[in-house]
Amino acid sequence: MKYGNELKVGIAVVLSIIVFIVGVRYFQDLPIFSGTLELYTTFENADGLIVGNPVQINGVRVGRVNEVRLRPETRNVLVRFQVDRDLQIPEGSTTRVSGLSALSSVSVVINLADARRSAVSAGDTLTSDQTDVLGNLVDQAPRLVHRADSLFGSATTTLNTAEQLLARPESDLRQTLVAIGTTARTVDQLLRTEQQRLASTLESVDTLATSLADFSTTNQDSLSLAVQRLNRSLTQLERNLTALEQTTTTLDAILQKVNQGEGTLGLLVNDPGLYHRLDSTTTQLNRLLVDFQQNPKRYLKDLKLVEVF
Amino acid sequence: MASLSLTLTKPLRNVGLYVLLMVKAFASLGEFRLYRKNLFKQMVRVGIDSIPIVALAAAFSGAVTTVQTAYQLVSPFIPKRIIGSIVAPSLILELGAVVTGFILAGRIGARFAAELGTMRVTEQIDALEAMGLNSIGYLIVPRVLAGVVMFPVLYVVACFVGITGGIGVAHFGGYLEAGEFVAGAREFFQPFDPVFGLIKSVVFGFAITSISCYKGYYTGGGAEGVGRATTDAAVLSCVYILVADLLLAIVLL
Amino acid sequence: MIQIEHLYKSFDGKPVLRDVSLEIRDGETLAIIGRSGSGKSVLMKHVIGLLTPTSGRVQVDGTDINEIPYRRLREVRRQFGVLFQGGALFDSMNAFENIAFPLRTFTDMEEAAIRDEVYECLRLVELPDVGPKRTAELSGGMQKRVALARAIALRPRYIIYDEPTSGLDPETSNAIDDLIRALTDEMNVTSIVVTHDMHSVLSIADRAALLHRGHLHWVGTIDELHASDDEVLCAFVKANEYQIGVPQRV
Numbered sequence: 085m086k087y088g089n090e091l092k093v094g095i096a097v098v099l100s101i102i103v104f105i106v107g108v109r110y111f112q113d114l115p116i117f118s119g120t121l122e123l124y125t126t127f128e129n130a131d132g133l134i135v136g137n138p139v140q141i142n143g144v145r146v147g148r149v150n151e152v153r154l155r156p157e158t159r160n161v162l163v164r165f166q167v168d169r170d171l172q173i174p175e176g177s178t179t180r181v182s183g184l185s186a187l188s189s190v191s192v193v194i195n196l197a198d199a200r201r202s203a204v205s206a207g208d209t210l211t212s213d214q215t216d217v218l219g220n221l222v223d224q225a226p227r228l229v230h231r232a233d234s235l236f237g238s239a240t241t242t243l244n245t246a247e248q249l250l251a252r253p254e255s256d257l258r259q260t261l262v263a264i265g266t267t268a269r270t271v272d273q274l275l276r277t278e279q280q281r282l283a284s285t286l287e288s289v290d291t292l293a294t295s296l297a298d299f300s301t302t303n304q305d306s307l308s309l310a311v312q313r314l315n316r317s318l319t320q321l322e323r324n325l326t327a328l329e330q331t332t333t334t335l336d337a338i339l340q341k342v343n344q345g346e347g348t349l350g351l352l353v354n355d356p357g358l359y360h361r362l363d364s365t366t367t368q369l370n371r372l373l374v375d376f377q378q379n380p381k382r383y384l385k386d387l388k389l390v391e392v393f
Numbered sequence: 394m395a396s397l398s399l400t401l402t403k404p405l406r407n408v409g410l411y412v413l414l415m416v417k418a419f420a421s422l423g424e425f426r427l428y429r430k431n432l433f434k435q436m437v438r439v440g441i442d443s444i445p446i447v448a449l450a451a452a453f454s455g456a457v458t459t460v461q462t463a464y465q466l467v468s469p470f471i472p473k474r475i476i477g478s479i480v481a482p483s484l485i486l487e488l489g490a491v492v493t494g495f496i497l498a499g500r501i502g503a504r505f506a507a508e509l510g511t512m513r514v515t516e517q518i519d520a521l522e523a524m525g526l527n528s529i530g531y532l533i534v535p536r537v538l539a540g541v542v543m544f545p546v547l548y549v550v551a552c553f554v555g556i557t558g559g560i561g562v563a564h565f566g567g568y569l570e571a572g573e574f575v576a577g578a579r580e581f582f583q584p585f586d587p588v589f590g591l592i593k594s595v596v597f598g599f600a601i602t603s604i605s606c607y608k609g610y611y612t613g614g615g616a617e618g619v620g621r622a623t624t625d626a627a628v629l630s631c632v633y634i635l636v637a638d639l640l641l642a643i644v645l646l
Numbered sequence: 647m648i649q650i651e652h653l654y655k656s657f658d659g660k661p662v663l664r665d666v667s668l669e670i671r672d673g674e675t676l677a678i679i680g681r682s683g684s685g686k687s688v689l690m691k692h693v694i695g696l697l698t699p700t701s702g703r704v705q706v707d708g709t710d711i712n713e714i715p716y717r718r719l720r721e722v723r724r725q726f727g728v729l730f731q732g733g734a735l736f737d738s739m740n741a742f743e744n745i746a747f748p749l750r751t752f753t754d755m756e757e758a759a760i761r762d763e764v765y766e767c768l769r770l771v772e773l774p775d776v777g778p779k780r781t782a783e784l785s786g787g788m789q790k791r792v793a794l795a796r797a798i799a800l801r802p803r804y805i806i807y808d809e810p811t812s813g814l815d816p817e818t819s820n821a822i823d824d825l826i827r828a829l830t831d832e833m834n835v836t837s838i839v840v841t842h843d844m845h846s847v848l849s850i851a852d853r854a855a856l857l858h859r860g861h862l863h864w865v866g867t868i869d870e871l872h873a874s875d876d877e878v879l880c881a882f883v884k885a886n887e888y889q890i891g892v893p894q895r896v
Contacts (some may be wrong), residue, residue, distance in 0.1 A: 104591075524800075
């Protein structure tokens with residue numbers, strides 16, 4: 085073997101070159117034996133894409149980025165990448181950059197177009213479709229965070245103010261709440277007393293009715309008319325009472341919540357409308373009750389009829 | 394005073410002598426006919442004959458790195474494939490070249506220095522020169538060239554065997570599946586890493602062979618001088634591997 | 647013709663040769679004699695440019711060998727055959743390969759012709775059968791003879807012998823001396839013999855040059871040497887006679 089050494093060295097060198105190339109392709113997740121197809125695409129923003137980043141279709145690695153070059157004249161980034169030759173990429177397929185460079189997981193993602201369209205060939209350029217969900221999310225995230233932040237901030241301030249307001253005995257809110265409490269109590273008392281009076285009134289009405297029954301036989305026409313009127317006024321009274329009762333219940337609930345110090349306070353403070361409505365409601369209620377007390381006849385005017393007798 | 398200036402200038406003179414020797418070697422590169430036969434002989438000795446020991450060391454490096462990485466990664470939040478992401482680049486970037494470098498520093502560096510040193514003290518180098526032969530071209534060029542060409546081959550062997558050893562111990566030792574290991578290795582694989590390793594191995598190959606040839610070629614002082622040159626060559630080669638390793642990492646990474 | 651003119655050489659400031667001028671004529675055998683450390687080997691190495699003089703010139707056939715590029719120097723060196731002190735056989739090769747080495751390196755001879763030439767050289771040094779032997783297997787005298795065969799393989803015009811008989815027993819020394827004389831006659835070469843062995847000098851040299859402490863102390867023919875009453879020369883010759891007279895007891 086005259087060339088024994090040369091042969092050994094040759095075999096070793098060739099084998100190691102093969103192992104090197106195959107090994108690199110193996111770890112790059114590239115097909116070891118089939119060829120590749122080189123394509124181009126352009127992005128406005130490469131988002132940290134670098135040479136060697138993977139090219140993916142449906143999350144499967146199919147190639148790698150070969151070149152990322154900024155083109156100042158067009159103000160975009162030309163990306164040259166290779167994909168497996170066997171891959172039939174239909175024309176009209178689009179690309180986008182996906183991932184975060186901070187996590188070193190940036191990749192070019194190809195969205196395949198309709199498979200019936202003819203396949204692209206080497207050197208073609210795919211259009212980019214840069215509506216990156218994650219990217220958008222990332223873009224919006226600061227804004228969202230900012231908003232959430234300011235919301236929380238204002239909530240905190242509101243709560244703080246509420247707290248301060250509640251802490252001060254002379255504060256409007258506290259006074260309002262005290263006023264509401266007083267009003268509600270007054271309403272309650274009033275209703276209780278009125279109920280008794282109403283009951284006695286009804287009792288007397290009842291007696292009256294009995295005597296009327298006797299009377300009716302003689303003055304049937306005028307009597308029935310009177311009874312009809314009386315009925316109507318009673319219904320009206322009942323309706324008034326129900327509304328009053330509802331108002332008290334609501335007020336009770338509100339007060340309970342207020343007593344428990346729930347977050348609605350913020351709203352209460354923040355919403356002057358509710359404030360005003362509540363205020364006016366109580367005012368009106370007050371006025372109504374005052375009115376009722378002063379002129380019960382206006383509400384029981386039908387009863388005047390009784391006085392006829 | 395004279396001895397002081399000598400201690401100060403001696404290192405510089407040695408550097409100059411080394412550089413001059415390498416310049417003469419490069420100037421002799423054209424005389425391929427002169428060293429062709431020797432080149433392949435040295436390539437076999439540097440490369441082919443070193444494959445078993447390099448493979449052995451690399452297999453153990455890969456296996457040990459895998460086991461120790463697995464030992465350190467106990468958190469259930471870290472996926473096991475990260476072991477592959479750590480072991481494979483370690484071998485490709487660092488261990489493949491450096492372990493091979495140390496083995497060759499001991500094996501080849503010492504041998505070259507001893508051979509050339511003996512040739513120097515027994516006047517064989519003078520005999521070559523007296524014949525009208527370019528002794529640097531005949532003795533040093535094929536040795537350095539063999540290192541530069543064959544070291545990358547050994548590096549590839551080391552990486553291949555090392556990663557295989559890592560996968561093997563991961564799989565059969567029950568640390569993680571081979572597939573997981575490969576997936577992890579692929580996840581953080583940079584194509585430049587093996588290229589960097591190759592560059593390293595070329596530099597190491599040159600450093601080891603040129604330093605040990607320099608030490609051997611300029612041996613003086615008989616048999617004792619040969620012994621000193623041999624030790625110096627092995628130690629200096631190791632030191633310069635580490636220095637070159639750091640410099641390359643700073644410059645290229 | 648080799649002319650050495652006003653050669654100075656110092657190592658790290660220590661002078662080894664001081665103003666040596668010597669002419670070696672074509673066809674003669676010149677012996678450079680002197681005690682160990684007198685600078686004989688250093689002078690010899692200047693002749694083939696293995697050492698560069700601190701000052702002075704060495705001319706081979708009119709060419710200053712320190713002025714020419716390395717490539718030309720190597721061509722000049724090819725006219726020389728050098729027998730080194732220890733033989734300096736390449737221990738990575740066997741005897742045959744050692745002798746064939748210069749032929750393979752410097753000629754375009756066919757392998758068969760090279761083999762014939764190697765065996766011719768081995769016949770000249772009277773060792774026809776040692777071809778396949780490794781250098782370590784050869785005795786000191788055999789190594790020197792193989793080295794001599796290698797030195798003459800390219801049919802040089804000049805042969806330099808560096809201590810050809812040192813370390814050998816008197817009988818082998820005589821055999822080497824006879825060989826040198828025979829080769830000189832047969833090949834018509836110019837020889838330079840560096841030696842401290844007066845026996846050798848007397849049997850092979852035409853002229854002798856005595857180096858003493860870096861100076862060229864005395865130059866003359868063998869007849870003049872016999873007739874000389876120079877103190878240093880006489881002391882040197884006497885010491886040698888005594889050495890030669892008692893080898894059996896050493």
